[in-house]
Amino acid sequence: MAPTYNIAMVSDFFYPQPGGVESHIYQLSTKLMDRGHKVIIITHAYEGRTGVRYLTNGLKVYHVPFLVIFRSATFPTVFSFFPIFRNIVLRERIDIVHGHASLSNFCHEAILHARTMGLRTVFTDHSLFGFADAASILTNKLLKFTLSDVDHVICVSHTCKENTVLRASLDPLMVSVIPNAVVAENFKPLSPSENPSYPPPARPLGPHDIITIVVISRLFYNKGTDLLTAAIPRILENHPNTRFIIAGSGPKSIDLEQMIEQNVLQDRVEMLGPIRHEEVRDVMVRGHIYLHPSLTEAFGTVIVEAASCGLYVVCTQVGGIPEVLPSHMTVFAKPEEDDLITATGKAIAALRANKVRTELFHEQVKTMYSWENVAVRTERVYNGICGAISEGEFYGYYEGGNSNANSWSATRGRSGVQSFALIDRLKRYYGCGIWAGKLFCLCVIVDYLLFLFLELWFPREGIDVCPDWPRKKRKDSRE
Amino acid sequence: MLTTAPHLYLRRPSPTTAEFTVTTCPPLTIPLRICLLTISLLRAAIFAAAITTIYSRFFHEPSHPSPITSVPVADLLYQGDLLLLASHLLQALHSSPPGQFLASITQPLSNSGLAVIASVITYFSLFTQLHTTESLLVLRGLGIQTSTSSSSFSSPIPNTSDGSNRWRGWKWWFWGTTPTKTRFIPTEKIRDVLINEAFRGFEVRYYLIVIVEGEEDIVVVFPRLLPGRKIVEEVWRGVRGCLYEGDPNHQSLGGSWGQTGTIGRKDN
Numbered sequence: 001m002a003p004t005y006n007i008a009m010v011s012d013f014f015y016p017q018p019g020g021v022e023s024h025i026y027q028l029s030t031k032l033m034d035r036g037h038k039v040i041i042i043t044h045a046y047e048g049r050t051g052v053r054y055l056t057n058g059l060k061v062y063h064v065p066f067l068v069i070f071r072s073a074t075f076p077t078v079f080s081f082f083p084i085f086r087n088i089v090l091r092e093r094i095d096i097v098h099g100h101a102s103l104s105n106f107c108h109e110a111i112l113h114a115r116t117m118g119l120r121t122v123f124t125d126h127s128l129f130g131f132a133d134a135a136s137i138l139t140n141k142l143l144k145f146t147l148s149d150v151d152h153v154i155c156v157s158h159t160c161k162e163n164t165v166l167r168a169s170l171d172p173l174m175v176s177v178i179p180n181a182v183v184a185e186n187f188k189p190l191s192p193s194e195n196p197s198y199p200p201p202a203r204p205l206g207p208h209d210i211i212t213i214v215v216i217s218r219l220f221y222n223k224g225t226d227l228l229t230a231a232i233p234r235i236l237e238n239h240p241n242t243r244f245i246i247a248g249s250g251p252k253s254i255d256l257e258q259m260i261e262q263n264v265l266q267d268r269v270e271m272l273g274p275i276r277h278e279e280v281r282d283v284m285v286r287g288h289i290y291l292h293p294s295l296t297e298a299f300g301t302v303i304v305e306a307a308s309c310g311l312y313v314v315c316t317q318v319g320g321i322p323e324v325l326p327s328h329m330t331v332f333a334k335p336e337e338d339d340l341i342t343a344t345g346k347a348i349a350a351l352r353a354n355k356v357r358t359e360l361f362h363e364q365v366k367t368m369y370s371w372e373n374v375a376v377r378t379e380r381v382y383n384g385i386c387g388a389i390s391e392g393e394f395y396g397y398y399e400g401g402n403s404n405a406n407s408w409s410a411t412r413g414r415s416g417v418q419s420f421a422l423i424d425r426l427k428r429y430y431g432c433g434i435w436a437g438k439l440f441c442l443c444v445i446v447d448y449l450l451f452l453f454l455e456l457w458f459p460r461e462g463i464d465v466c467p468d469w470p471r472k473k474r475k476d477s478r479e
Numbered sequence: 480m481l482t483t484a485p486h487l488y489l490r491r492p493s494p495t496t497a498e499f500t501v502t503t504c505p506p507l508t509i510p511l512r513i514c515l516l517t518i519s520l521l522r523a524a525i526f527a528a529a530i531t532t533i534y535s536r537f538f539h540e541p542s543h544p545s546p547i548t549s550v551p552v553a554d555l556l557y558q559g560d561l562l563l564l565a566s567h568l569l570q571a572l573h574s575s576p577p578g579q580f581l582a583s584i585t586q587p588l589s590n591s592g593l594a595v596i597a598s599v600i601t602y603f604s605l606f607t608q609l610h611t612t613e614s615l616l617v618l619r620g621l622g623i624q625t626s627t628s629s630s631s632f633s634s635p636i637p638n639t640s641d642g643s644n645r646w647r648g649w650k651w652w653f654w655g656t657t658p659t660k661t662r663f664i665p666t667e668k669i670r671d672v673l674i675n676e677a678f679r680g681f682e683v684r685y686y687l688i689v690i691v692e693g694e695e696d697i698v699v700v701f702p703r704l705l706p707g708r709k710i711v712e713e714v715w716r717g718v719r720g721c722l723y724e725g726d727p728n729h730q731s732l733g734g735s736w737g738q739t740g741t742i743g744r745k746d747n
Contacts, residue, residue, distance in 0.1 A: 050678075052683065
């Protein structure tokens with residue numbers, strides 16, 4: 001029987017703020033708890049949400065009071081989080097620290113301090129980044145710093161993995177791909193008993209039935225709103241019996257409104273404005289096609305949700321999107337105006353010809369994506385880094401080549417008996433760059449000294465150990 | 480040696496009464512008593528020295544000869560003229576060899592410097608507490624009373640709720656003992672007694688709280704010492720046991736928690 005762990009999920013982003021990362025952390029934690037692990041979440045304090053909280057299933061959340069600077073990311077101080085973090089880790093007897101989201105300062109700090117304290121660390125990357133602009137270069141450098149000494153990295157798609165490996169100069173072997181999932185029960189297609197005035201009709205769509213295209217996205221540049229603005233008038237011109245429903249808000253919504261006014265499309269394009277996550281399903285089931293014009297996307301949970309609602313998906317072939325859904329549920333387009341219009345035309349034609357069995361999508365998505373599965377795969381990562389499963393099993397064996405199990409490699413040294421010795425850690429950081437390497441080494445040394453100081457000043461014996469929430473009986477692995 | 484980590488004393492004079500005292504004072508053994516007595520004498524000496532230096536610098540008039548010999552101390556006490564007695568005593572201290580020595584060594588200090596230093600020493604010698612003691616008294620059917628020794632650096636007058644008991648505060652000050660602050664909460668006002676966790680400085684602490692009906696703020700028990708989880712849990716069990724014993728509304732809750740030993744450690 002595999003061991004159970006005490007896991008701390010650390011991220012700047014958690015409820016009450018809504019979002020993809022937040023729900024990922026919550027769902028993953030819940031399912032890991034169902035598998036008998038102990039999970040706590042460390043995040044910063046939100047308005048009206050400070051201190052230690054329990055969620056209904058016994059999930060403990062520490063809302064640490066901390067300075068928030070921008071879009072609920074905390075101020076990057078390298079060391080100031082250490083004392084309180086150490087206290088929480090010791091009182092909860094944490095074995096594994098799991099950080100989320102590369103823009104979260106908490107997560108980076110926690111990984112650094114956890115390694116100093118001799119804990120296993122995992123990092124989950126949720127987003128793609130460029131390499132060219134100044135902000136990306138800075139973020140990438142920071143990421144490289146943190147990930148120099150992380151035990152394992154999880155990415156949400158293969159594209160995201162490639163991106164992360166390049167950004168942080170990682171050994172691809174230590175990066176796993178575990179996609180997001182959706183709670184399929186929350187995204188059911190419309191049942192006949194519900195509100196019969198909306199589609200879908202029981203009979204096949206005729207050439208004069210109205211087809212509704214749904215777009216739900218934050219209206220930012222990277223979500224392809226410009227593409228959408230250009231494409232909508234032409235799509236509506238080519239296909240007379242179509243309607244658009246657009247939900248979401250953002251800086252580009254003004255462009256969309258202008259487009260509607262200029263082309264006098266008020267009766268054919270409905271703008272709903274910002275909607276809550278619970279309402280997404282109700283909007284989706286009003287349509288037949290989901291259009292996703294994003295320019296970059298690490299995973300694209302929303303297209304899984306759309307397919308689960310029984311919508312035919314038209315999306316741009318960027319980032320991790322092509323990995324997400326099987327080809328019979330999607331029509332891909334290049335991220336350009338003409339191709340997007342052609343693809344939408346194809347989708348409309350396919351629906352009118354009744355070639356697509358959208359009513360089967362929900363069951364298919366349900367079998368493909370589940371949080372239980374994500375938890376099982378994440379647990380395997382934990383087993384791998386803690387040495388519960390052998391290195392060979394975890395990383396796979398090299399074909400031929402150097403079969404000596406003791407040979408050193410950046411990855412191999414990390415599993416099971418990985419050395420937490422300061423000198424080994426410094427070696428890893430030193431390779432980060434000519435100046436950066438030295439700077440990082442300095443930070444790590446200061447962090448270590450801070451750790452020794454804390455051990456003296458707040459001795460471990462003086463910290464009360466928390467009683468565990470009654471753990472669930474471990475379910476047998478269904479692998 | 481003089482203080483220990485906070486520890487708990489339990490007193491149950493009757494089955495319906497319990498007093499939980501958390502203190503940093505170690506058990507009073509003979510060597511400790513001697514030690515504490517020495518410290519008290521030392522404090523008195525330091526206090527006298529500080530007062531004498533102030534007297535010598537600011538209030539002593541060299542023209543007056545020492546009057547202590549002319550008036551017997553017993554007479555002054557008998558007459559109740561404490562002020563005159565004090566001045567006589569200070570005069571005597573000033574003219575004694577240690578007093579002269581003090582005056583000579585404080586000579587280089589400026590007036591204001593001496594005043595500040597001597598006042599600070601006086602204050603600390605009077606009000607420094609060695610031990611902190613906080614207690615919780617539970618009376619079934621009546622309520623609970625928390626008492627805590629207030630901070631040594633705050634006003635020596637305890638905040639009485641209605642302000643009528645001013646004299647009591649001054650009395651505490653007069654005797655130089657630790658002023659205590661008490662609060663009684665009647666049973667019908669107690670909504671619940673429970674253990675909470677919160678951030679405090681660089682750590683997360685457990686503490687016992689009483690939720691009072693109709694009050695915005697909760698009442699923290701043992702607010703200064705904030706003892707560890709072991710003590711807090713023991714007190715919490717004791718309070719529930721004493722307050723709600725035989726009460727079917729609360730029995731189930733208190734009982735089930737009591738049986739598990741530590742909170743929630745039922746399995747593995």
